[in-house]
Amino acid sequence: MSKKIKTIKKSNRQNTRFLHVMMLPAVIFTCIFCYLPMFGLVMAFQDYKGFLGFTGSKFVGLENFIYIFKMPGFLSALRNTVSIAFFKIILSILVPLVLALLLNEVVKHARYKKLVQTVIFIPYFLSWAILGGVIQQILGYNGSINELLKDLGMTPILFLLNNQWFRPIIITTDVWKGMGYNMVVFLAAITNVDIALYEVAKIDGANRWQQLLNITIPGIRSIVILLTILGLGNILNAGFEQILMLYNPVVYSTGDIIDTFVYRLGIEKMEYSYAAAAGLFKSAVSFVFVMITIKLANKFSDYRVF
Amino acid sequence: MIKESKSRMAFNIINYALLGVVALTCILPFVHILAVSLSNNTDAVAGRVSFWPVGFTTYAYEYVISQGRFFSSVWISLKRVLIGTAINMFLVIITAYPMSKEEKEFKARKWYIVFFFITMFFGGGLIPTYMVINKLGLLDSIWALVLPGAFSVWNMILLMNFFRGVPKELEEAAFLDGAGHVTTLFRIYLPISLPSLATLLLFTIIGHWNAWFDGILYMNSPSRYPLASYLSTLVISNSNKVSANMTMEQIEQLSKISDKTVSSAQIFLAMLPILIVYPLLQRYFMKGIVVGSVKG
DSSP states (O other): OOOHHHHHHHHHHHHHHHHHHHHHHHHHIIIIIIIIHOOOOOOGGGEEOOHHHHHSEETTTTHHHHHHHSSTTTHHHHHHHHHHHHHHHHHHHHHHHHHHHHTTEEEEEEEEHHHHHHHHGGGSSSSSSHHHHHHHHHTTTTTTTHHHHHHHOOOOOGGGOOHEEEEEEHHHHHHHHHHHHHHHHHHHHHSSOOOHHHHHHOOOOOHHHHHHIIHHHHHHHHHHHHHHHHHHHHTTOOOHHHHHHOOOGGGHHHHOOOHHHIIIIISSSSSHHHHHHHHHHHHHHHHHHHHHHHHHHHHHOOOOOO | HHHHHHHHHHHHHHHHHHHHHHHHTTTHHHHHHHHHHHHHHHHHHHOSSSSSSSSSSOHHHHHHOOHHHHHHHHHHHHHHHHHHHHHHHHHHHHHHHHHHHOOOTTTTTTHHHHHHHHHEEEEEEHEEEEEEEHTTHHHHHHEEEEEESSOHHHHHHHHHHHHSSSSSHHHHHHHHHOHHHHHHIIIIHHHHHHHHHHHHEEEEEEEEHHHOHHHHHOSGGGGGHHHHHHHHHHHHHHHHHHHSSSSSSHHHHHHHHHHHHHHHHHHHHHHHHHHHHHHHHHHHHHHHHHHHSSOO
């Protein structure tokens, strides 16, 4: 018997080595595609020239950072990023929450509930490349919305070329695209609320509204707060792909965000050092925000990432 | 009591209607695109099409099919989905297994956690990543679309959490019977984790099908774009055609010469695979999402 245990122990030790072997491919990929590029961030502190490389290019300290902060458009891009991201974070919690609560009130017709749930999830799976085309068509000069406005005798609005409209459209379409996901999460949290509580409440004569306020909402409070906290880590992520797809120079003043700013600087103007500096600035600030939110989430609900 | 049920009924009607409207906003835009794609272009650009084709014609689809460009990009997308999903799933599975072990079984786990954790929130960014891909000679090849995102930490965490829910007794019994890690993983863990795997599969397939930005970035010649990248160039060039100092008449002129039906047909064809795959796998993935996010 003891011999058998020993052999198991021994094989387990060998097994640990095998576990490392299993980790190896992922570690290699992460090194090449995540860690190697991080070294490239050196260029944020250099006057990087392609033909000189990292070793030959001159170090300029924080000059690039000072330069980008003085660039016209950078500060407005920063402002736009924060304000777009803020509304997206809040609304992409609130809208799905309300939808989940409403959908939860559909008791008798399970089929209808299922259908609505399935349909609301569809936009989540479509890429901005597709949705961008759809939105352009619907909001365009001869799009459905403008046809409707014309029928009502109003002048058509160029929604995507209008600084008043651009931001609300970006926020709304993003919330619309993503609402199915959090709705499902909230619905699951609602079904996890103890049924006995509702039974007791019914006996006490509580109506649906009172049950909602006193049982359902407190029951899912923690997941709502948790998701909100974690969402705040995205305060500098305003949706690069969406905005790159829909914006144009006319709406830079309200719609340009740090990511698109970096993209134009780096890819279109080939200003690698400035782009890297702007990107690094964003990453660093984001990193701090994410760490704070994880700490908060941890404190609040012993959430842990791993 | 009767009053209560009456107000309840009123609420139900409003609630059902409201949910119905929200659901419609998620489906009507695509019905509209389908209707436009099957309409006469003149009617389409004049904005006379709503949810039913006007002047029914399949011309747009015939045109798209006759263009080699569309199909070669579909082919690249299919290749990408196939190769990419296979690599992604393989890496996620063989990594989630060791990571699901307890610290006492796998001491180095905490170091791996730190290693991966950093990459979740910090990266080199656009330009340095581009330079690495360039240096590796991956530009213009399908591997540039498949390898950089081959290992997703988030997906690994999702599967790892699922693996942790597998009863330890099963694993111990397998070890006692002389099974190694590979056997245990494939004979015990994977069969139990099917809902999770289906979720990951769905998200991975759709992720590859939808990804467009890396195509634009890493493919120098547009003839190598996958479908999503190709579509995005159409959309972006549309955004850039119009500018603020144009008069309304000019914009109207511009919209008249646009091939609205053809681009609608392309958009619809790009959506189609997703609309087909999604209902098939959704039964599983609703469960998978919940496991992944409410665990905290």
